[in-house]
Amino acid sequence: MISKWNYLPLTTEEQKLETELASKYANCPPVSELLVQRGISSVDEAERFFHPSLKDMHDPFLMPDMDKAVNRLNKALGSKEKILVFGDYDVDGTTSVALVYKYLQNFYSNIEYYIPTRYDEGYGISLRAIDEAHASGVKLIIILDCGIKAIEEIKYAATLGIDFIICDHHVPDDELPPAAAILNPKLEGSTYPCPHLSGCGVGFKFMQAFAKSNGITGNELDNMLDLVAVSIAADIVPMVGENRIMAFWGLKRLNTNPNVGLRAIIKICQLGNREITISDVIFKIGPRINASGRMQSGREAVELLVSRDFSDAYQRAKNIDQYNKDRKELDKRITEEANAILERHNERLNDKKSIVIYNKDWHKGIIGIVASRLTELYYKPAVVLTLSNGLATGSSRSVQGFDVYSAIDASRDLLENFGGHTYAVGLSLKEENIPEFTRRFEEYVAENILPSQLTPQLDIDAFLTFSEITPEFLSLLRRFNPFGPGNQKPVFCSRGVMDFGTSKLVGKHLEHIKLELVDNTSGKVFNGIAFNMGEFFEHIHARKPFDICYTIEENKHQSSAGHIQLQVKEIRVSS
Structure with a gap:
């Protein structure tokens, strides 16, 4: 699918800021433009951006209810109450539980953790889990990455003498659960400076406040930022402000001395001999942790992440790696089945602005991934449903700029439960309500989505000539x-580039192009790869000019311009 290429020139005011920044980065004009696009308005801000510091993190007590949460936790420790750390079965939930459980274990032993099973219990806290907690003597449950809508469950827990501290980041309803404390930067009226923390990020801030209130010093908590970085990457929360600081230092930890469980996954992924990036977390580390909750039990992921013995962790990582392989096979099969259904109804689909698809036999743990695949393929908001415990249960995904949470919220009277974010929502409803939900969801999307949101957009940050891709530019990038x-x-976009004469088709079906390119500003030859763009090879091979949009990928062992690769996103014949 060919995207619309967008480039938004700087405004007059932004050009003034760029001029100020250019005084510091005079040899790399594109860097100044990139900084202004990210909201950087001074050289001091640019230096803080380039050198993220843990000292710039926010006071955790700026979050509403933080004092209540810390006081309730301190009371539990002082009274020797049994504490249960409860979390969702996805990456964000399991890293949250691992972080809070491991940190509190340094000071307190009467503590356990619990991850619900996706298939028997479903998302969030259940009456069954509360009954089990009560039977084992639990008095305080710290619930992470879920709980913000568990009103009836938390009311029930109160009758049993169990308090809750909620650490969530999902969108809350008007009515809130009667918990001892609710930590959620998205609460109405919250002025916490970083409103888009991950669930693990909220848990980290809670532990930060606990440490501060008790005068606990040392690096023990900061050393757990690798878990937070994994949650930030996997949950795809904004990489700005405090999130970026935690991700930066968490990646440093991942690359130097990671958590034992993460070290085992890194070995399984064969990432040990190069720098680990956010992309590695998104595409390699995160899916393996997620596969545990999708295919078996999220508890296995927590057992891995809290392990202190590498041989034990490595065996657990191998098991989880197998779950991921099984997940990939299911993902491929169900996506193909969903595509076949949609292709059979292609004419009807063309008239619609959304996709809702249901198959009672699909694997519940895979439907979120399938929803993502359909959204990418058809570029429409998609809901994929299957049958689980007598209810149609599903996941939705959205296109850039469209709030699918609001679209699903508009049909809340048809739903048994739902929750999530702007671009991803989980939901459940009675099977007989699917037709009406489908009609209403399409009606809402059709009335509210913009035509531009139904077309893939490729946003260009800056135009580059090859002469501007210097070692200094790469260092700043x-x-x-x-x-x-x-x-x-x-x-980046470079116009009028040409084949050096050595580009060639590669791949099993010669569907990719390995590029060697030049332009008229430099004598350098740049390597590139264009996946699934073999259709352009005849034009390229004829040494005719063309335009490319690309990202710059570096060989981790080299830093010179001769050892980079242009990851080509799209090609256009030059006009």
Whole structure:
């Protein structure tokens, strides 16, 4: 699918800021433009951006209810109450539980953790889990990455003498659960400076406040930032402000002395001999942790992440790696089945702005991935449903700029439960409500989505000539890491480039192009790869000019311009 190429020139005011920044980065004009696009307005801010510091993290007590949460936790420790750390079965939930459980274990032993099973219990806290906690003598449950809508469950727990501290980051309803404390930077009226923390990030801030209130010093908590970095990457929260600081230092930890469980996964992924990036977490580390909850039990992921013995952790990592292989096979099969259904109804689909698809036999742990695949393929908001415990249960994903949470919220009277973010929502409803939900969801999307949101967009950060890709430029570009929403890897455009004469088709079906390119500003030859763009080879091989949009990928063992690769996102014949 060919994207619309967008480039938004700097405003007059932004050009003034760029001029100020150019005084510091005079030899690399594109760097100044990239900084202004990220909201940097001074040289001091640029230096803080290039050198993230833990000292710039926010006071955790700025978060509403933090004092209540810390006081309730301190009371539990002082009274020797039994504490249960409870979390969701995905990456964010399991890293949250691992972090809070491991940190509190340094000071307190009467503590356990619990991860619900996706298939028997479903998302969030259940009456069954509360009954089990009560039977084992639990008096305080710290619930992470879920709980913000568990009103009836937490009311029930109160009748049994169990308090809750909620650490969540999902969108809350108007009515909140009657918990001892609710830590959620998205609460109405919250002025916490970083509103888009991951669930693990909220747990980290809670532990930070606990340490501060008790005068605990040392690096024990900061050493757990590798878990937070994994949650930030996997949950795709904005890579700005405090999130970026935690991800930066968490990646440093991943690359130097990671958590024993993460070290085992790194070995399984064969990432040990090179620098680990956010992309590695998203595509290699995160999916393996997630596969545990998708295919078996998220508890296995926590057991891995809290392990203190490498041989034990490595065996657990091998098991989880097998779950991931099984997940990939299921993902491929179900996606193919979903595509076949949609292709059979292609004419009807073309008239619609959304996709809702249901198959009672699909694997519940895979449907979120399938929803993502369909959204990428058809570029429409998608809901994928299957049958689980008598309810149609599903996941939705959205296209850039469209709030799918609001679209699903508009049909809340048809739903048994739902929750999530702007771009990803989980939901459940009675099977008989699927037709009406499908109709209403399409109606809402059709009325509210913009035509531009139904077309893939490729946003260009800057135009580059090859002469501007210097070692100094590459050195500064490295400092824009870590990348993510709000600080995406820069996409560059170079116009009128040509084949050096040595580009060639590669791949099993000769569907990719290995490029060797030049332009008229430099004598340098740049290597590139264009996946699934073999259709352009005849034009390229004829030494005709063309335009490319690309990201710059570096060989980790070299730093010169001769050892980079242009990851080509799209090609256009030059006009």
